[in-house]
Amino acid sequence: MARESKIDESLVRHVAHLSRLALTDDEITRMTGELSAIVGYIDQLGELDTADVPPTAHALPVHNVFREDEVTPSFDSDTALSNAPQREGTFFRVPKILDTGDGA
Amino acid sequence: MGHKASDIEARLIVGFETHVQLATNTKLFCGCAVAFGETPNSRMCPVCLGLPGALPVMNRRAFDFAVLTGLALGCKISVHTKWDRKSYYYPDLPKNYQISQYDLPLAHDGAFEIPSEGGSKRVGIIRAHLEEDAGKNLHDQGDYSLVDLNRAGTPLLEIVTRPEINSPDEAYVYCTELQRLVTYLGVSHGVMQKGQMRFEPNINVEITAGGQTFRTPISEVKNLNSFRSVRGAVEFEFRRQVQDWLADHDYQFKKRPNENRGWDDERGVTVFQREKEAAHDYRYFPDPDLVPVEVDTAWLNGVRESLPELPLARRMRFELQYGVTADDAATLVADRETADCFESAAERAGAPQTTAKQFLNVWSRFANDRGVSVGRLAVSAERMGELAAMVDQRVVSATAANQIAERMMSSSDEPRQLAESMGLVTVADEGQLDSWVAGVFAGNEKAVKDAIANPKKTQAAVGFLRGQVMKASGGKADPRLAGDKIEARLAAMRAG
Numbered sequence: 354m355a356r357e358s359k360i361d362e363s364l365v366r367h368v369a370h371l372s373r374l375a376l377t378d379d380e381i382t383r384m385t386g387e388l389s390a391i392v393g394y395i396d397q398l399g400e401l402d403t404a405d406v407p408p409t410a411h412a413l414p415v416h417n418v419f420r421e422d423e424v425t426p427s428f429d430s431d432t433a434l435s436n437a438p439q440r441e442g443t444f445f446r447v448p449k450i451l452d453t454g455d456g457a
Numbered sequence: 458m459g460h461k462a463s464d465i466e467a468r469l470i471v472g473f474e475t476h477v478q479l480a481t482n483t484k485l486f487c488g489c490a491v492a493f494g495e496t497p498n499s500r501m502c503p504v505c506l507g508l509p510g511a512l513p514v515m516n517r518r519a520f521d522f523a524v525l526t527g528l529a530l531g532c533k534i535s536v537h538t539k540w541d542r543k544s545y546y547y548p549d550l551p552k553n554y555q556i557s558q559y560d561l562p563l564a565h566d567g568a569f570e571i572p573s574e575g576g577s578k579r580v581g582i583i584r585a586h587l588e589e590d591a592g593k594n595l596h597d598q599g600d601y602s603l604v605d606l607n608r609a610g611t612p613l614l615e616i617v618t619r620p621e622i623n624s625p626d627e628a629y630v631y632c633t634e635l636q637r638l639v640t641y642l643g644v645s646h647g648v649m650q651k652g653q654m655r656f657e658p659n660i661n662v663e664i665t666a667g668g669q670t671f672r673t674p675i676s677e678v679k680n681l682n683s684f685r686s687v688r689g690a691v692e693f694e695f696r697r698q699v700q701d702w703l704a705d706h707d708y709q710f711k712k713r714p715n716e717n718r719g720w721d722d723e724r725g726v727t728v729f730q731r732e733k734e735a736a737h738d739y740r741y742f743p744d745p746d747l748v749p750v751e752v753d754t755a756w757l758n759g760v761r762e763s764l765p766e767l768p769l770a771r772r773m774r775f776e777l778q779y780g781v782t783a784d785d786a787a788t789l790v791a792d793r794e795t796a797d798c799f800e801s802a803a804e805r806a807g808a809p810q811t812t813a814k815q816f817l818n819v820w821s822r823f824a825n826d827r828g829v830s831v832g833r834l835a836v837s838a839e840r841m842g843e844l845a846a847m848v849d850q851r852v853v854s855a856t857a858a859n860q861i862a863e864r865m866m867s868s869s870d871e872p873r874q875l876a877e878s879m880g881l882v883t884v885a886d887e888g889q890l891d892s893w894v895a896g897v898f899a900g901n902e903k904a905v906k907d908a909i910a911n912p913k914k915t916q917a918a919v920g921f922l923r924g925q926v927m928k929a930s931g932g933k934a935d936p937r938l939a940g941d942k943i944e945a946r947l948a949a950m951r952a953g
C-alpha cells in the first residue's frame with residue numbers, strides 16, 4: 354500500500370500552526386526540505402509487498418498490560434512546578450490563553 | 458419561500474456526547490490519586506505531567522468499569538481495542554496530546570432504554586470509549602492564565618448517542634437516567650457539582666414546510682453540568698433554530714456552518730462560541746507507549762456477572778411484584794442502596810405495600826432532611842422491615858409508627874421495644890375501646906346525629922368519630938376494631 358507522502362510549505366505551515374510553533378520563512382523552507390527527505394526515506398517501506406501481512410496497531414506482540422487501581426505517591430506541588438518558567442502559588446502561570454477557533 | 462411559524466412543523470433532533478468520570482482511586486495511566494479540591498498541582502507524577510521518558514500503564518479497574526457500562530448500554534464490546542493520541546496544544550494538556558480511542562472504541566452499537574410516556578424508548582448508542590481528562594485553566598486572571606493539572610489523566614468514559622432524542626423532556630430524562638445507571642453500576646459517583654458528568658447535546662431541527670423538509674445547522678452546546686441546564690439549553694436551541702430559519706430560510710445544514718455554543722445559566726440562553734467550519738485536525742495516531750487490549754470471553758463473562766439488575770427493569774419489576782404505582786416504583790429505585798434496602802425491608806416485613814408506604818412517606822422525609830438517600834440512613838433494612846411488620850400486624854397504628862420511626866433515627870433499640878416504652882402499642886382490649894368510643898359519642902352529639910340521620914353527611918361524620926377515638930386513645934386504639942365498635946354502636950342507635 355504505497356502512499357504518496359508530499360511535504361510542501363503549506364503543509365509545514367499548517368502543522369507548525371497546529372503545534373503552536375512560530376517558524377520563520379527560512380525555517381519553513383529548511384523544514385520542508387528536511388521533512389521531505391525523512392518522509393521520503395520512510396516511504397521506501399511502501400515498496401515492500403505487504404499484501405499478506407495483517408495490519409497491526411503496535412510493534413510488540415504484547416497486549417493487556419495493566420496495573421491495579423492502587424494509589425502511588427505523587428510529587429509535592431513544588432516538585433511538580435520545579436520546571437515551570439512561571440508560577441503563582443501552586444499554579445502554573447502561562448500566557449493568556451487565546452481561543453483561535455481551531456483548538457479542541 | 459417566506460414560511461410563517463404557523464405553516465411549519467418542527468421536529469427536534471438531539472444526540473448526546475457525555476463524559477462520565479469513572480470512580481477509580483487513581484488516574485487512567487498512572488498511580489496518582491483522583492482528587493477534587495486538593496492543593497493545585499499536588500496530584501502529579503512524571504506520567505501525568507508528560508515528562509520525557511515517562512510511560513503510561515493502563516488502570517485495570519477503569520477498563521472493567523468501561524466494559525461494564527458498555528454491557529449495561531447493550532453495546533457490543535470490541536475484542537480488540539487500542540489507544541490513540543489526539544494531538545492538540547493547550548496549557549491544560551501537558552503532553553500536547555490526549556490519550557483516547559479513535560477508530561476502535563471499546564464499546565459500540567448499543568441502545569439505552571429510558572422511561573418515556575406510556576413505557577420506554579430506546580436511544581441508540583453509537584460508541585463508548587475511554588480517554589483521559591485534561592487539567593483546568595483559570596482564565597479570569599487579566600493578561601495571564603493559571604493552570605492546575607490535578608485533574609489531568611482522570612479516567613473518563615465518553616458515551617455518544619444517536620440523534621434519537623426528540624424533546625427537551627426526553628433530553629432531561631436521558632441525562633438523569635444515565636446518571637442513575639452509572640451510579641447503579643458503581644462505575645461513577647455521578648456528582649454533577651464536581652463535574653463528574655458533563656453533557657454536550659448536539660441539536661438541530663427538522664422543519665417541514667410547503668411539502669419540503671429542511672434541516673437547520675447542528676449546534677453543540679458545550680459542557681453542561683446540570684440537568685436543568687440540559688433541559689434549558691435544548692429548549693432554547695429548539696426555539697432559536699426555528700426562529701433563525703423563519704428569518705432566513707438559508708439557515709440550513711451544510712449551507713451554514715455548525716456551531717459550538719455555551720450555556721449562560723443566568724440569562725437562560727445559549728451563546729455563540731465559534732463556527733465548526735474547519736474539521737479539527739487532531740492528527741490521531743496509535744500511541745506507541747501503550748499496548749492494545751484484547752478482551753476474551755472469560756474476561757467478558759466475568760464482567761457480565763457483576764452486572765446488576767438495571768434501574769428501568771427493576772422499576773417495572775417493583776410495579777408488578779409489589780403492586781406500587783409507576784411513580785412510587787421510580788422513587789423506590791431512585792438509587793441502588795435505597796432499592797436494595799427496600800427489598801430487604803419488605804422481605805423482613807412480609808408486607809411490601811406497608812413497607813413502601815413507610816419508605817415513601819416517612820423514611821424518604823428523614824433522608825431528604827439529611828440530604829442522603831434512604832439507603833444511607835442510619836437505620837438498618839432489618840429494623841425498617843420490623844416496623845412495617847408491626848403496622849401490618851396492627852401492633853401499632855400507622856401514625857404511631859411515624860413517631861417510632863423518628864425515634865429509631867437516634868436510638869438503636871428494637872422498634873417493638875420503642876413502641877412499648879413510648880406507650881404506643883395498639884390497644885385491642887374490648888373494655889378500653891368501648892370506654893373511648895362511649896366518651897367520644899357523649900362529647901360529639903352533632904356528629905353522632907349526622908352519622909345516624911343525615912345520609913349526606915354520614916360518611917364524613919363517621920370519619921370524624923374515628924379520628925376522635927384515635928385521638929382520645931393517643932393513637933393507640935386498634936383502628937379497625939375502633940371502627941367496628943363505632944359502626945356497631947351507630948347501628949344499635951339506628952335500630953333503637
Ligand SMILES: [Zn+2]
Pocket residue numbers: 484487488489500501502503504505506610
Ligand atoms: Zn500521575
